[in-house]
Amino acid sequence: MKEDKIIHKQIEPLLAYFQNLIPLNKEEKQLVCDLFKPRLYRKRQYVLQEGDVCNQFNFIVRGCLRMYKVDDKGNTHIVQFASENWWLSNIGSFHERKPSELNIDALEDTMVLQISHDNLLTLYIQAPKFDRIFRVLIENSFISLQKRLLQNISSSAEERYLSFIESYSHLTNRIPQTQIASFLGITPEFLSRLRNKQTKKS
Amino acid sequence: MKEDKIIHKQIEPLLAYFQNLIPLNKEEKQLVCDLFKPRLYRKRQYVLQEGDVCNQFNFIVRGCLRMYKVDDKGNTHIVQFASENWWLSNIGSFHERKPSELNIDALEDTMVLQISHDNLLTLYIQAPKFDRIFRVLIENSFISLQKRLLQNISSSAEERYLSFIESYSHLTNRIPQTQIASFLGITPEFLSRLRNKQTKKS
DNA sequence: ACTATATCAATACTATTTCTTGACCTAGTT
DNA sequence: AACTAGGTCAAGAAATAGTATTGATATAGT
Numbered sequence: 001m002k003e004d005k006i007i008h009k010q011i012e013p014l015l016a017y018f019q020n021l022i023p024l025n026k027e028e029k030q031l032v033c034d035l036f037k038p039r040l041y042r043k044r045q046y047v048l049q050e051g052d053v054c055n056q057f058n059f060i061v062r063g064c065l066r067m068y069k070v071d072d073k074g075n076t077h078i079v080q081f082a083s084e085n086w087w088l089s090n091i092g093s094f095h096e097r098k099p100s101e102l103n104i105d106a107l108e109d110t111m112v113l114q115i116s117h118d119n120l121l122t123l124y125i126q127a128p129k130f131d132r133i134f135r136v137l138i139e140n141s142f143i144s145l146q147k148r149l150l151q152n153i154s155s156s157a158e159e160r161y162l163s164f165i166e167s168y169s170h171l172t173n174r175i176p177q178t179q180i181a182s183f184l185g186i187t188p189e190f191l192s193r194l195r196n197k198q199t200k201k202s
Numbered sequence: 203m204k205e206d207k208i209i210h211k212q213i214e215p216l217l218a219y220f221q222n223l224i225p226l227n228k229e230e231k232q233l234v235c236d237l238f239k240p241r242l243y244r245k246r247q248y249v250l251q252e253g254d255v256c257n258q259f260n261f262i263v264r265g266c267l268r269m270y271k272v273d274d275k276g277n278t279h280i281v282q283f284a285s286e287n288w289w290l291s292n293i294g295s296f297h298e299r300k301p302s303e304l305n306i307d308a309l310e311d312t313m314v315l316q317i318s319h320d321n322l323l324t325l326y327i328q329a330p331k332f333d334r335i336f337r338v339l340i341e342n343s344f345i346s347l348q349k350r351l352l353q354n355i356s357s358s359a360e361e362r363y364l365s366f367i368e369s370y371s372h373l374t375n376r377i378p379q380t381q382i383a384s385f386l387g388i389t390p391e392f393l394s395r396l397r398n399k400q401t402k403k404s
Numbered sequence: 405a406c407t408a409t410a411t412c413a414a415t416a417c418t419a420t421t422t423c424t425t426g427a428c429c430t431a432g433t434t
Numbered sequence: 435a436a437c438t439a440g441g442t443c444a445a446g447a448a449a450t451a452g453t454a455t456t457g458a459t460a461t462a463g464t
Contacts, residue, residue: 188454
């Protein structure tokens with residue numbers, strides 16, 4: 001049957017990503033194509049809103065998302081940015097099926113491939129290889145989260161900024177500095193001063 | 203019990219709206235509070251996308267939505283605008299549980315109170331007074347739709363524009379003229395010329 | 405006193421969105 | 435044949451929204 005072979009083009013970056021971790025056979029590829037759905041979010045659009053349960057696991061094909069918390073005073077604190085070939089979801093809310101206290105929205109028009117909670121379970125059952133793939137993927141997230149935490153509790157704003165532009169060089173010119181400030185936990189004004197200082201140095 | 207009295211503040215405009223049609227008792231108010239959920243849509247965000255079933259009946263607390271169709275050529279035709287204290291839903295899709303061929307999105311950041319299809323049925327059963335309220339509300343929508351249709355088939359673009367600014371004076375300076383043009387069924391350029399002509403008159 | 409940071413207000417700058425205009429086209433009247 | 439009600443396309447102008455910088459002043463901890 002021909003149907004077997006219908007693999008939608010938009011899925012390719014994701015297949016390439018998996019392929020890079022562990023080779024997939026035809027059936028596994030087909031599963032991925034069936035269970036992940038492409039979706040476009042426009043700049044500023046919510047992907048996940050506080051209070052809703054996170055029901056999708058998102059792989060970013062192009063664009064950029066942020067996950068953040070709004071505190072009681074109305075200040076936003078960015079937990080994570082994610083751009084091409086990264087994953088973003090509120091893992092806690094996703095797995096425990098509980099309302100999210102974090103928001104996710106788009107900093108640019110963003111194309112994601114998303115798999116629902118149910119479909120992810122199906123995927124694990126039908127192709128246990130994905131248990132491993134998703135373990136690796138979560139491990140990676142965990143590692144970078146831990147790194148970020150460590151940085152946060154041990155460094156000055158300036159050090160954190162320097163480290164940010166090193167780790168996220170592809171994002172520094174792409175997202176507004178207000179956002180970077182909110183990620184670093186400082187005010188935009190202070191970030192502006194840090195930058196000023198840096199440019200004077202060179 | 204205290205719980206009885208917990209009425210979320212955001213619901214008030216809706217209670218006021220109902221109250222204005224028919225007085226509600228405590229239990230009815232409580233039902234409204236339990237069954238309607240507040241939700242914020244940001245500018246350009248979809249409230250309903252073509253192909254999805256419309257599952258929410260929306261009351262607008264603040265902001266402005268539009269409902270429109272995109273034709274085969276990619277042109278958009280606005281069926282309806284809705285701002286504060288108006289209702290907007292694709293009633294056909296909502297009641298017949300069929301995929302919508304219309305889109306709804308936000309022209310401004312918009313706060314709505316929404317009730318799901320299931321919850322609306324519950325509401326009707328638990329408080330039959332709402333049968334009447336919603337009948338009135340649908341009648342109002344019907345009347346303004348008919349008026350619009352009549353206008354459309356019987357008037358020139360200029361007359362339609364004049365009538366628009368009369369009926370929707372609160373919106374004329376609030377939404378872009380591209381949108382008004384699309385509502386009137388003319389090009390933005392032509393609308394611009396009509397406006398030009400008007401100002402010259404006075 | 406000094407450093408790292410915050411707040412507030414004003415200003416400057418940039419990018420995006422919206423509006424207008426000119427030039428030209430078309431189909432249906434008069 | 436000329437007129438009217440509209441349309442298309444491209445360019446530019448104007449308005450608005452979003453972003454970045456700067457100065458002045460404040461605070462808490464070393």
